[in-house]
Amino acid sequence: MKRATLDEADFVIVGTGAGGATAARVLAAAGHSVVMLEEGARLNTSERPRDAGGALAQAMRDGGSQVAFGSAPMPLLQGRCVGGSTAINSGIIWRMPDDVVEDWTSRFGLGHLVDPAVTDPIYDRIEEELEVTPTGDEVLGGNAKAMARGAEALGLPGAPMRRNAGRCRGSGECLQGCPGERRQSMDVSYIPRALADGARLHTHARVERVLVERGRAVGVRGRRLDASTGRSRATFEVRARRGVVLAAGVVHTPLILLRSHVAGPVGLHFQCHPGAAMLGRFDTPIRMSFGATQGYEVPMRERGYKLESLSLPPEMLAARIPGTGAEWQERIAALDHYAQWAAQSRFEAQGRVRLGFGGTPWVNYEPTEHDIAKLKEGLVLLARMMFEAGAREVYPGIGHVPEVLHGPDDVRLLEAAATTRPDLHLMASHLFGTARAGVDASDSVVGPNLEAHGMRGLFVMDASIFPTNLGVNPQHSIMAVVWRAATELAAEDAGRVARAG
Amino acid sequence: MRLLKMEQRWLEAALAGFAPEDGPGLAPRPGEVDWRASFERMADSSNGQAKVGMRAAVWLAGLAPMWLEGKPHTLIGLAPEERASLLERLLAHRSFAVRELVLLLKLQAAFALLGTATARARSGYDRDRPAPQESAASLRQLHVVSESSLEGGRS
Numbered sequence: 001m002k003r004a005t006l007d008e009a010d011f012v013i014v015g016t017g018a019g020g021a022t023a024a025r026v027l028a029a030a031g032h033s034v035v036m037l038e039e040g041a042r043l044n045t046s047e048r049p050r051d052a053g054g055a056l057a058q059a060m061r062d063g064g065s066q067v068a069f070g071s072a073p074m075p076l077l078q079g080r081c082v083g084g085s086t087a088i089n090s091g092i093i094w095r096m097p098d099d100v101v102e103d104w105t106s107r108f109g110l111g112h113l114v115d116p117a118v119t120d121p122i123y124d125r126i127e128e129e130l131e132v133t134p135t136g137d138e139v140l141g142g143n144a145k146a147m148a149r150g151a152e153a154l155g156l157p158g159a160p161m162r163r164n165a166g167r168c169r170g171s172g173e174c175l176q177g178c179p180g181e182r183r184q185s186m187d188v189s190y191i192p193r194a195l196a197d198g199a200r201l202h203t204h205a206r207v208e209r210v211l212v213e214r215g216r217a218v219g220v221r222g223r224r225l226d227a228s229t230g231r232s233r234a235t236f237e238v239r240a241r242r243g244v245v246l247a248a249g250v251v252h253t254p255l256i257l258l259r260s261h262v263a264g265p266v267g268l269h270f271q272c273h274p275g276a277a278m279l280g281r282f283d284t285p286i287r288m289s290f291g292a293t294q295g296y297e298v299p300m301r302e303r304g305y306k307l308e309s310l311s312l313p314p315e316m317l318a319a320r321i322p323g324t325g326a327e328w329q330e331r332i333a334a335l336d337h338y339a340q341w342a343a344q345s346r347f348e349a350q351g352r353v354r355l356g357f358g359g360t361p362w363v364n365y366e367p368t369e370h371d372i373a374k375l376k377e378g379l380v381l382l383a384r385m386m387f388e389a390g391a392r393e394v395y396p397g398i399g400h401v402p403e404v405l406h407g408p409d410d411v412r413l414l415e416a417a418a419t420t421r422p423d424l425h426l427m428a429s430h431l432f433g434t435a436r437a438g439v440d441a442s443d444s445v446v447g448p449n450l451e452a453h454g455m456r457g458l459f460v461m462d463a464s465i466f467p468t469n470l471g472v473n474p475q476h477s478i479m480a481v482v483w484r485a486a487t488e489l490a491a492e493d494a495g496r497v498a499r500a501g
Numbered sequence: 502m503r504l505l506k507m508e509q510r511w512l513e514a515a516l517a518g519f520a521p522e523d524g525p526g527l528a529p530r531p532g533e534v535d536w537r538a539s540f541e542r543m544a545d546s547s548n549g550q551a552k553v554g555m556r557a558a559v560w561l562a563g564l565a566p567m568w569l570e571g572k573p574h575t576l577i578g579l580a581p582e583e584r585a586s587l588l589e590r591l592l593a594h595r596s597f598a599v600r601e602l603v604l605l606l607k608l609q610a611a612f613a614l615l616g617t618a619t620a621r622a623r624s625g626y627d628r629d630r631p632a633p634q635e636s637a638a639s640l641r642q643l644h645v646v647s648e649s650s651l652e653g654g655r656s
């Protein structure tokens with residue numbers, strides 16, 4: 001195979017999701033030359049399929065089939081395209097909660113990285129640039145409005161979500177790519193901005209390892225993939241004059257670190273916010289097809305979970321409706337009558353990402369009993385809210401519980417069931433850890449400036465560096481932490497160059 | 502993923518078993534849904550482990566009349582309504598693995614059926630969808646220096 005030096009720059013950034021794109025935006029704006037390498041494709045909105053099957057196949061890693069193994073497999077959803085997971089996410093925005101800031105400061109010595117005096121203006125700036133606003137009533141849609149009714153009836157602290165989609169028209173197609181490019185995912189915001197500031201972007205470029213000379217990261221090596229078959233075509237190298245920034249996400253960043261023999265607890269401390277969803281059938285139409293994909297939330301932070309409205313494309317919705325044959329067919333002939341809401345929980349369990357067969361990731365993860373009990377509490381609450389909102393039937397989708405609950409009294413059956421891990425259909429799209437930051441080099445992979453303890457010039461700038469999960473949607477925290485570290489890196493580097501000159 | 506002829510027939514019998522053509526409600530019209538194409542597209546984008554699971558699910562369902570009911574034939578030998586009730590039993594099976602694999606088939610059936618525009622139109626999902634609906638537009642064309650179809654920069 002041919003090996004070409006594809007490019008060279010001050011900074012090489014691997015991955016173009018929340019972390020990588022933010023790093024590119026900051027470093028390029030500071031006048032550094034930047035090259036972005038992305039394994040997936042650039043997806044022009046007009047060419048993105050509108051059906052769920054096409055959307056998953058095109059933009060999600062392994063079409064959504066990657067799982068964590070434990071007593072039951074759990075899908076780990078991640079984007080694999082320019083923009084990373086932000087190109088398929090719902091745009092929900094939350095700042096890092098105060099208790100997380102305190103925990104990171106006291107346990108991991110990361111006060112410098114997450115100090116609100118510094119990060120608050122960064123959050124403000126990102127919110128302005130990415131058009132963050134609360135979801136307007138006119139685009140909440142029936143699914144979110146039904147949830148609001150349920151929450152109000154039970155006196156729960158619900159509210160419309162804040163999202164980076166200020167001009168949302170309620171197309172409900174966040175997963176397929178916002179039709180009017182109103183959601184400010186990285187592919188339509190920070191990446192174009194970095195390109196305008198002179199950064200360069202190479203797609204279909206899968207990075208495998210970091211190039212090291214005299215203990216310093218000087219570039220990366222990887223494989224170029226054929227755009228239509230996905231097969232490897234040739235190897236390549238990209239040289240970095242000042243630093244390599246890994247931002248390939250929580251599952252893939254550790255693989256690159258492991259192949260590059262970077263020291264520390266690489267791949268350990270994998271954490272996430274697993275979630276499960278519940279459906280309700282209503283007599284009056286809900287019309288899930290209109291409204292923000294996710295518009296309303298009930299944060300139950302002190303209980304360890306968060307409830308969210310979650311609209312789905314019809315293929316995914318139908319798959320969750322009970323029955324086969326005539327029973328199923330009758331139910332799916334009225335797809336405009338369903339609401340779906342989900343509970344996501346801040347699990348305490350930690351797992352591990354390893355290099356598996358053929359260099360692919362192997363993830364182990366087993367929730368604790370306490371985790372399951374916590375999520376179950378959220379699901380019980382969802383069922384109650386559904387009936388309060390007027391549902392005629394609720395489909396819990398939980399093993400050893402009736403497929404259909406017919407009224408509020410039936411919720412007791414759900415409450416009383418001895419639910420274990422295999423009874424739940426969990427999924428996780430908020431992933432953390434695997435290259436965690438901290439001051440203690442024996443217990444973390446990168447320091448508070450996000451440079452690897454064990455390798456000069458190598459930085460990790462994505463959700464892998466999070467030493468804990470958050471209990472809230474993570475993209476804003478990822479962007480802010482990366483912004484902070486990249487700003488310092490840009491300034492330090494400029495200082496170093498000036499001193500050398 | 503290439504399925505053997507026999508696997509293809511089991512697959513079609515299983516997926517169509519979830520939504521038989523002569524059923525009530527949202528029933529596919531004859532020849533309307535390409536069950537196999539939808540399955541193959543999903544398999545092609547899946548990783549190796551998922552492909553193994555998808556193939557195992559086809560075998561499990563295809564041979565279910567034998568191992569579950571002791572009958573001397575495969576799923577193809579059952580009438581459509583019998584297939585539906587067999588699939589229902591499999592979805593409620595005491596083995597977690599059996600339930601999950603058959604759920605995977607149900608997911609495929611839903612993707613094939615509702616991924617067919619004409620069937621989707623009859624599902625009511627888009628009923629009264631308020632205007633205006635935006636057509637997908639690429640407002641910002643990203644300048645990509647190289648895609649894999651282009652050769653790399655300097656050798």
Ligand SMILES: Cc1cc2nc3c(=O)[nH]c(=O)nc-3n(C[C@H](O)[C@H](O)[C@H](O)COP(=O)(O)OP(=O)(O)OC[C@H]3O[C@@H](n4cnc5c(N)ncnc54)[C@H](O)[C@@H]3O)c2cc1C
Nearest residue numbers: 015017019039084085089091092207248462463473474475
């Ligand atoms: C369906 C879904 C919905 C979500 N909704 C929300 C939400 O509403 N709000 C919120 O806050 N969070 C949400 N999230 C989570 C959020 O999007 C992620 O936490 C965040 O994008 C993670 O950022 P990251 O930079 O760590 O990784 P990613 O954004 O996943 O980016 C990683 C990038 O690296 C690329 N890559 C991987 N390996 C390589 C390699 N070897 N070489 C080159 N490139 C590589 C990938 O293709 C990808 O583009 C959602 C996630 C999903 C999947």
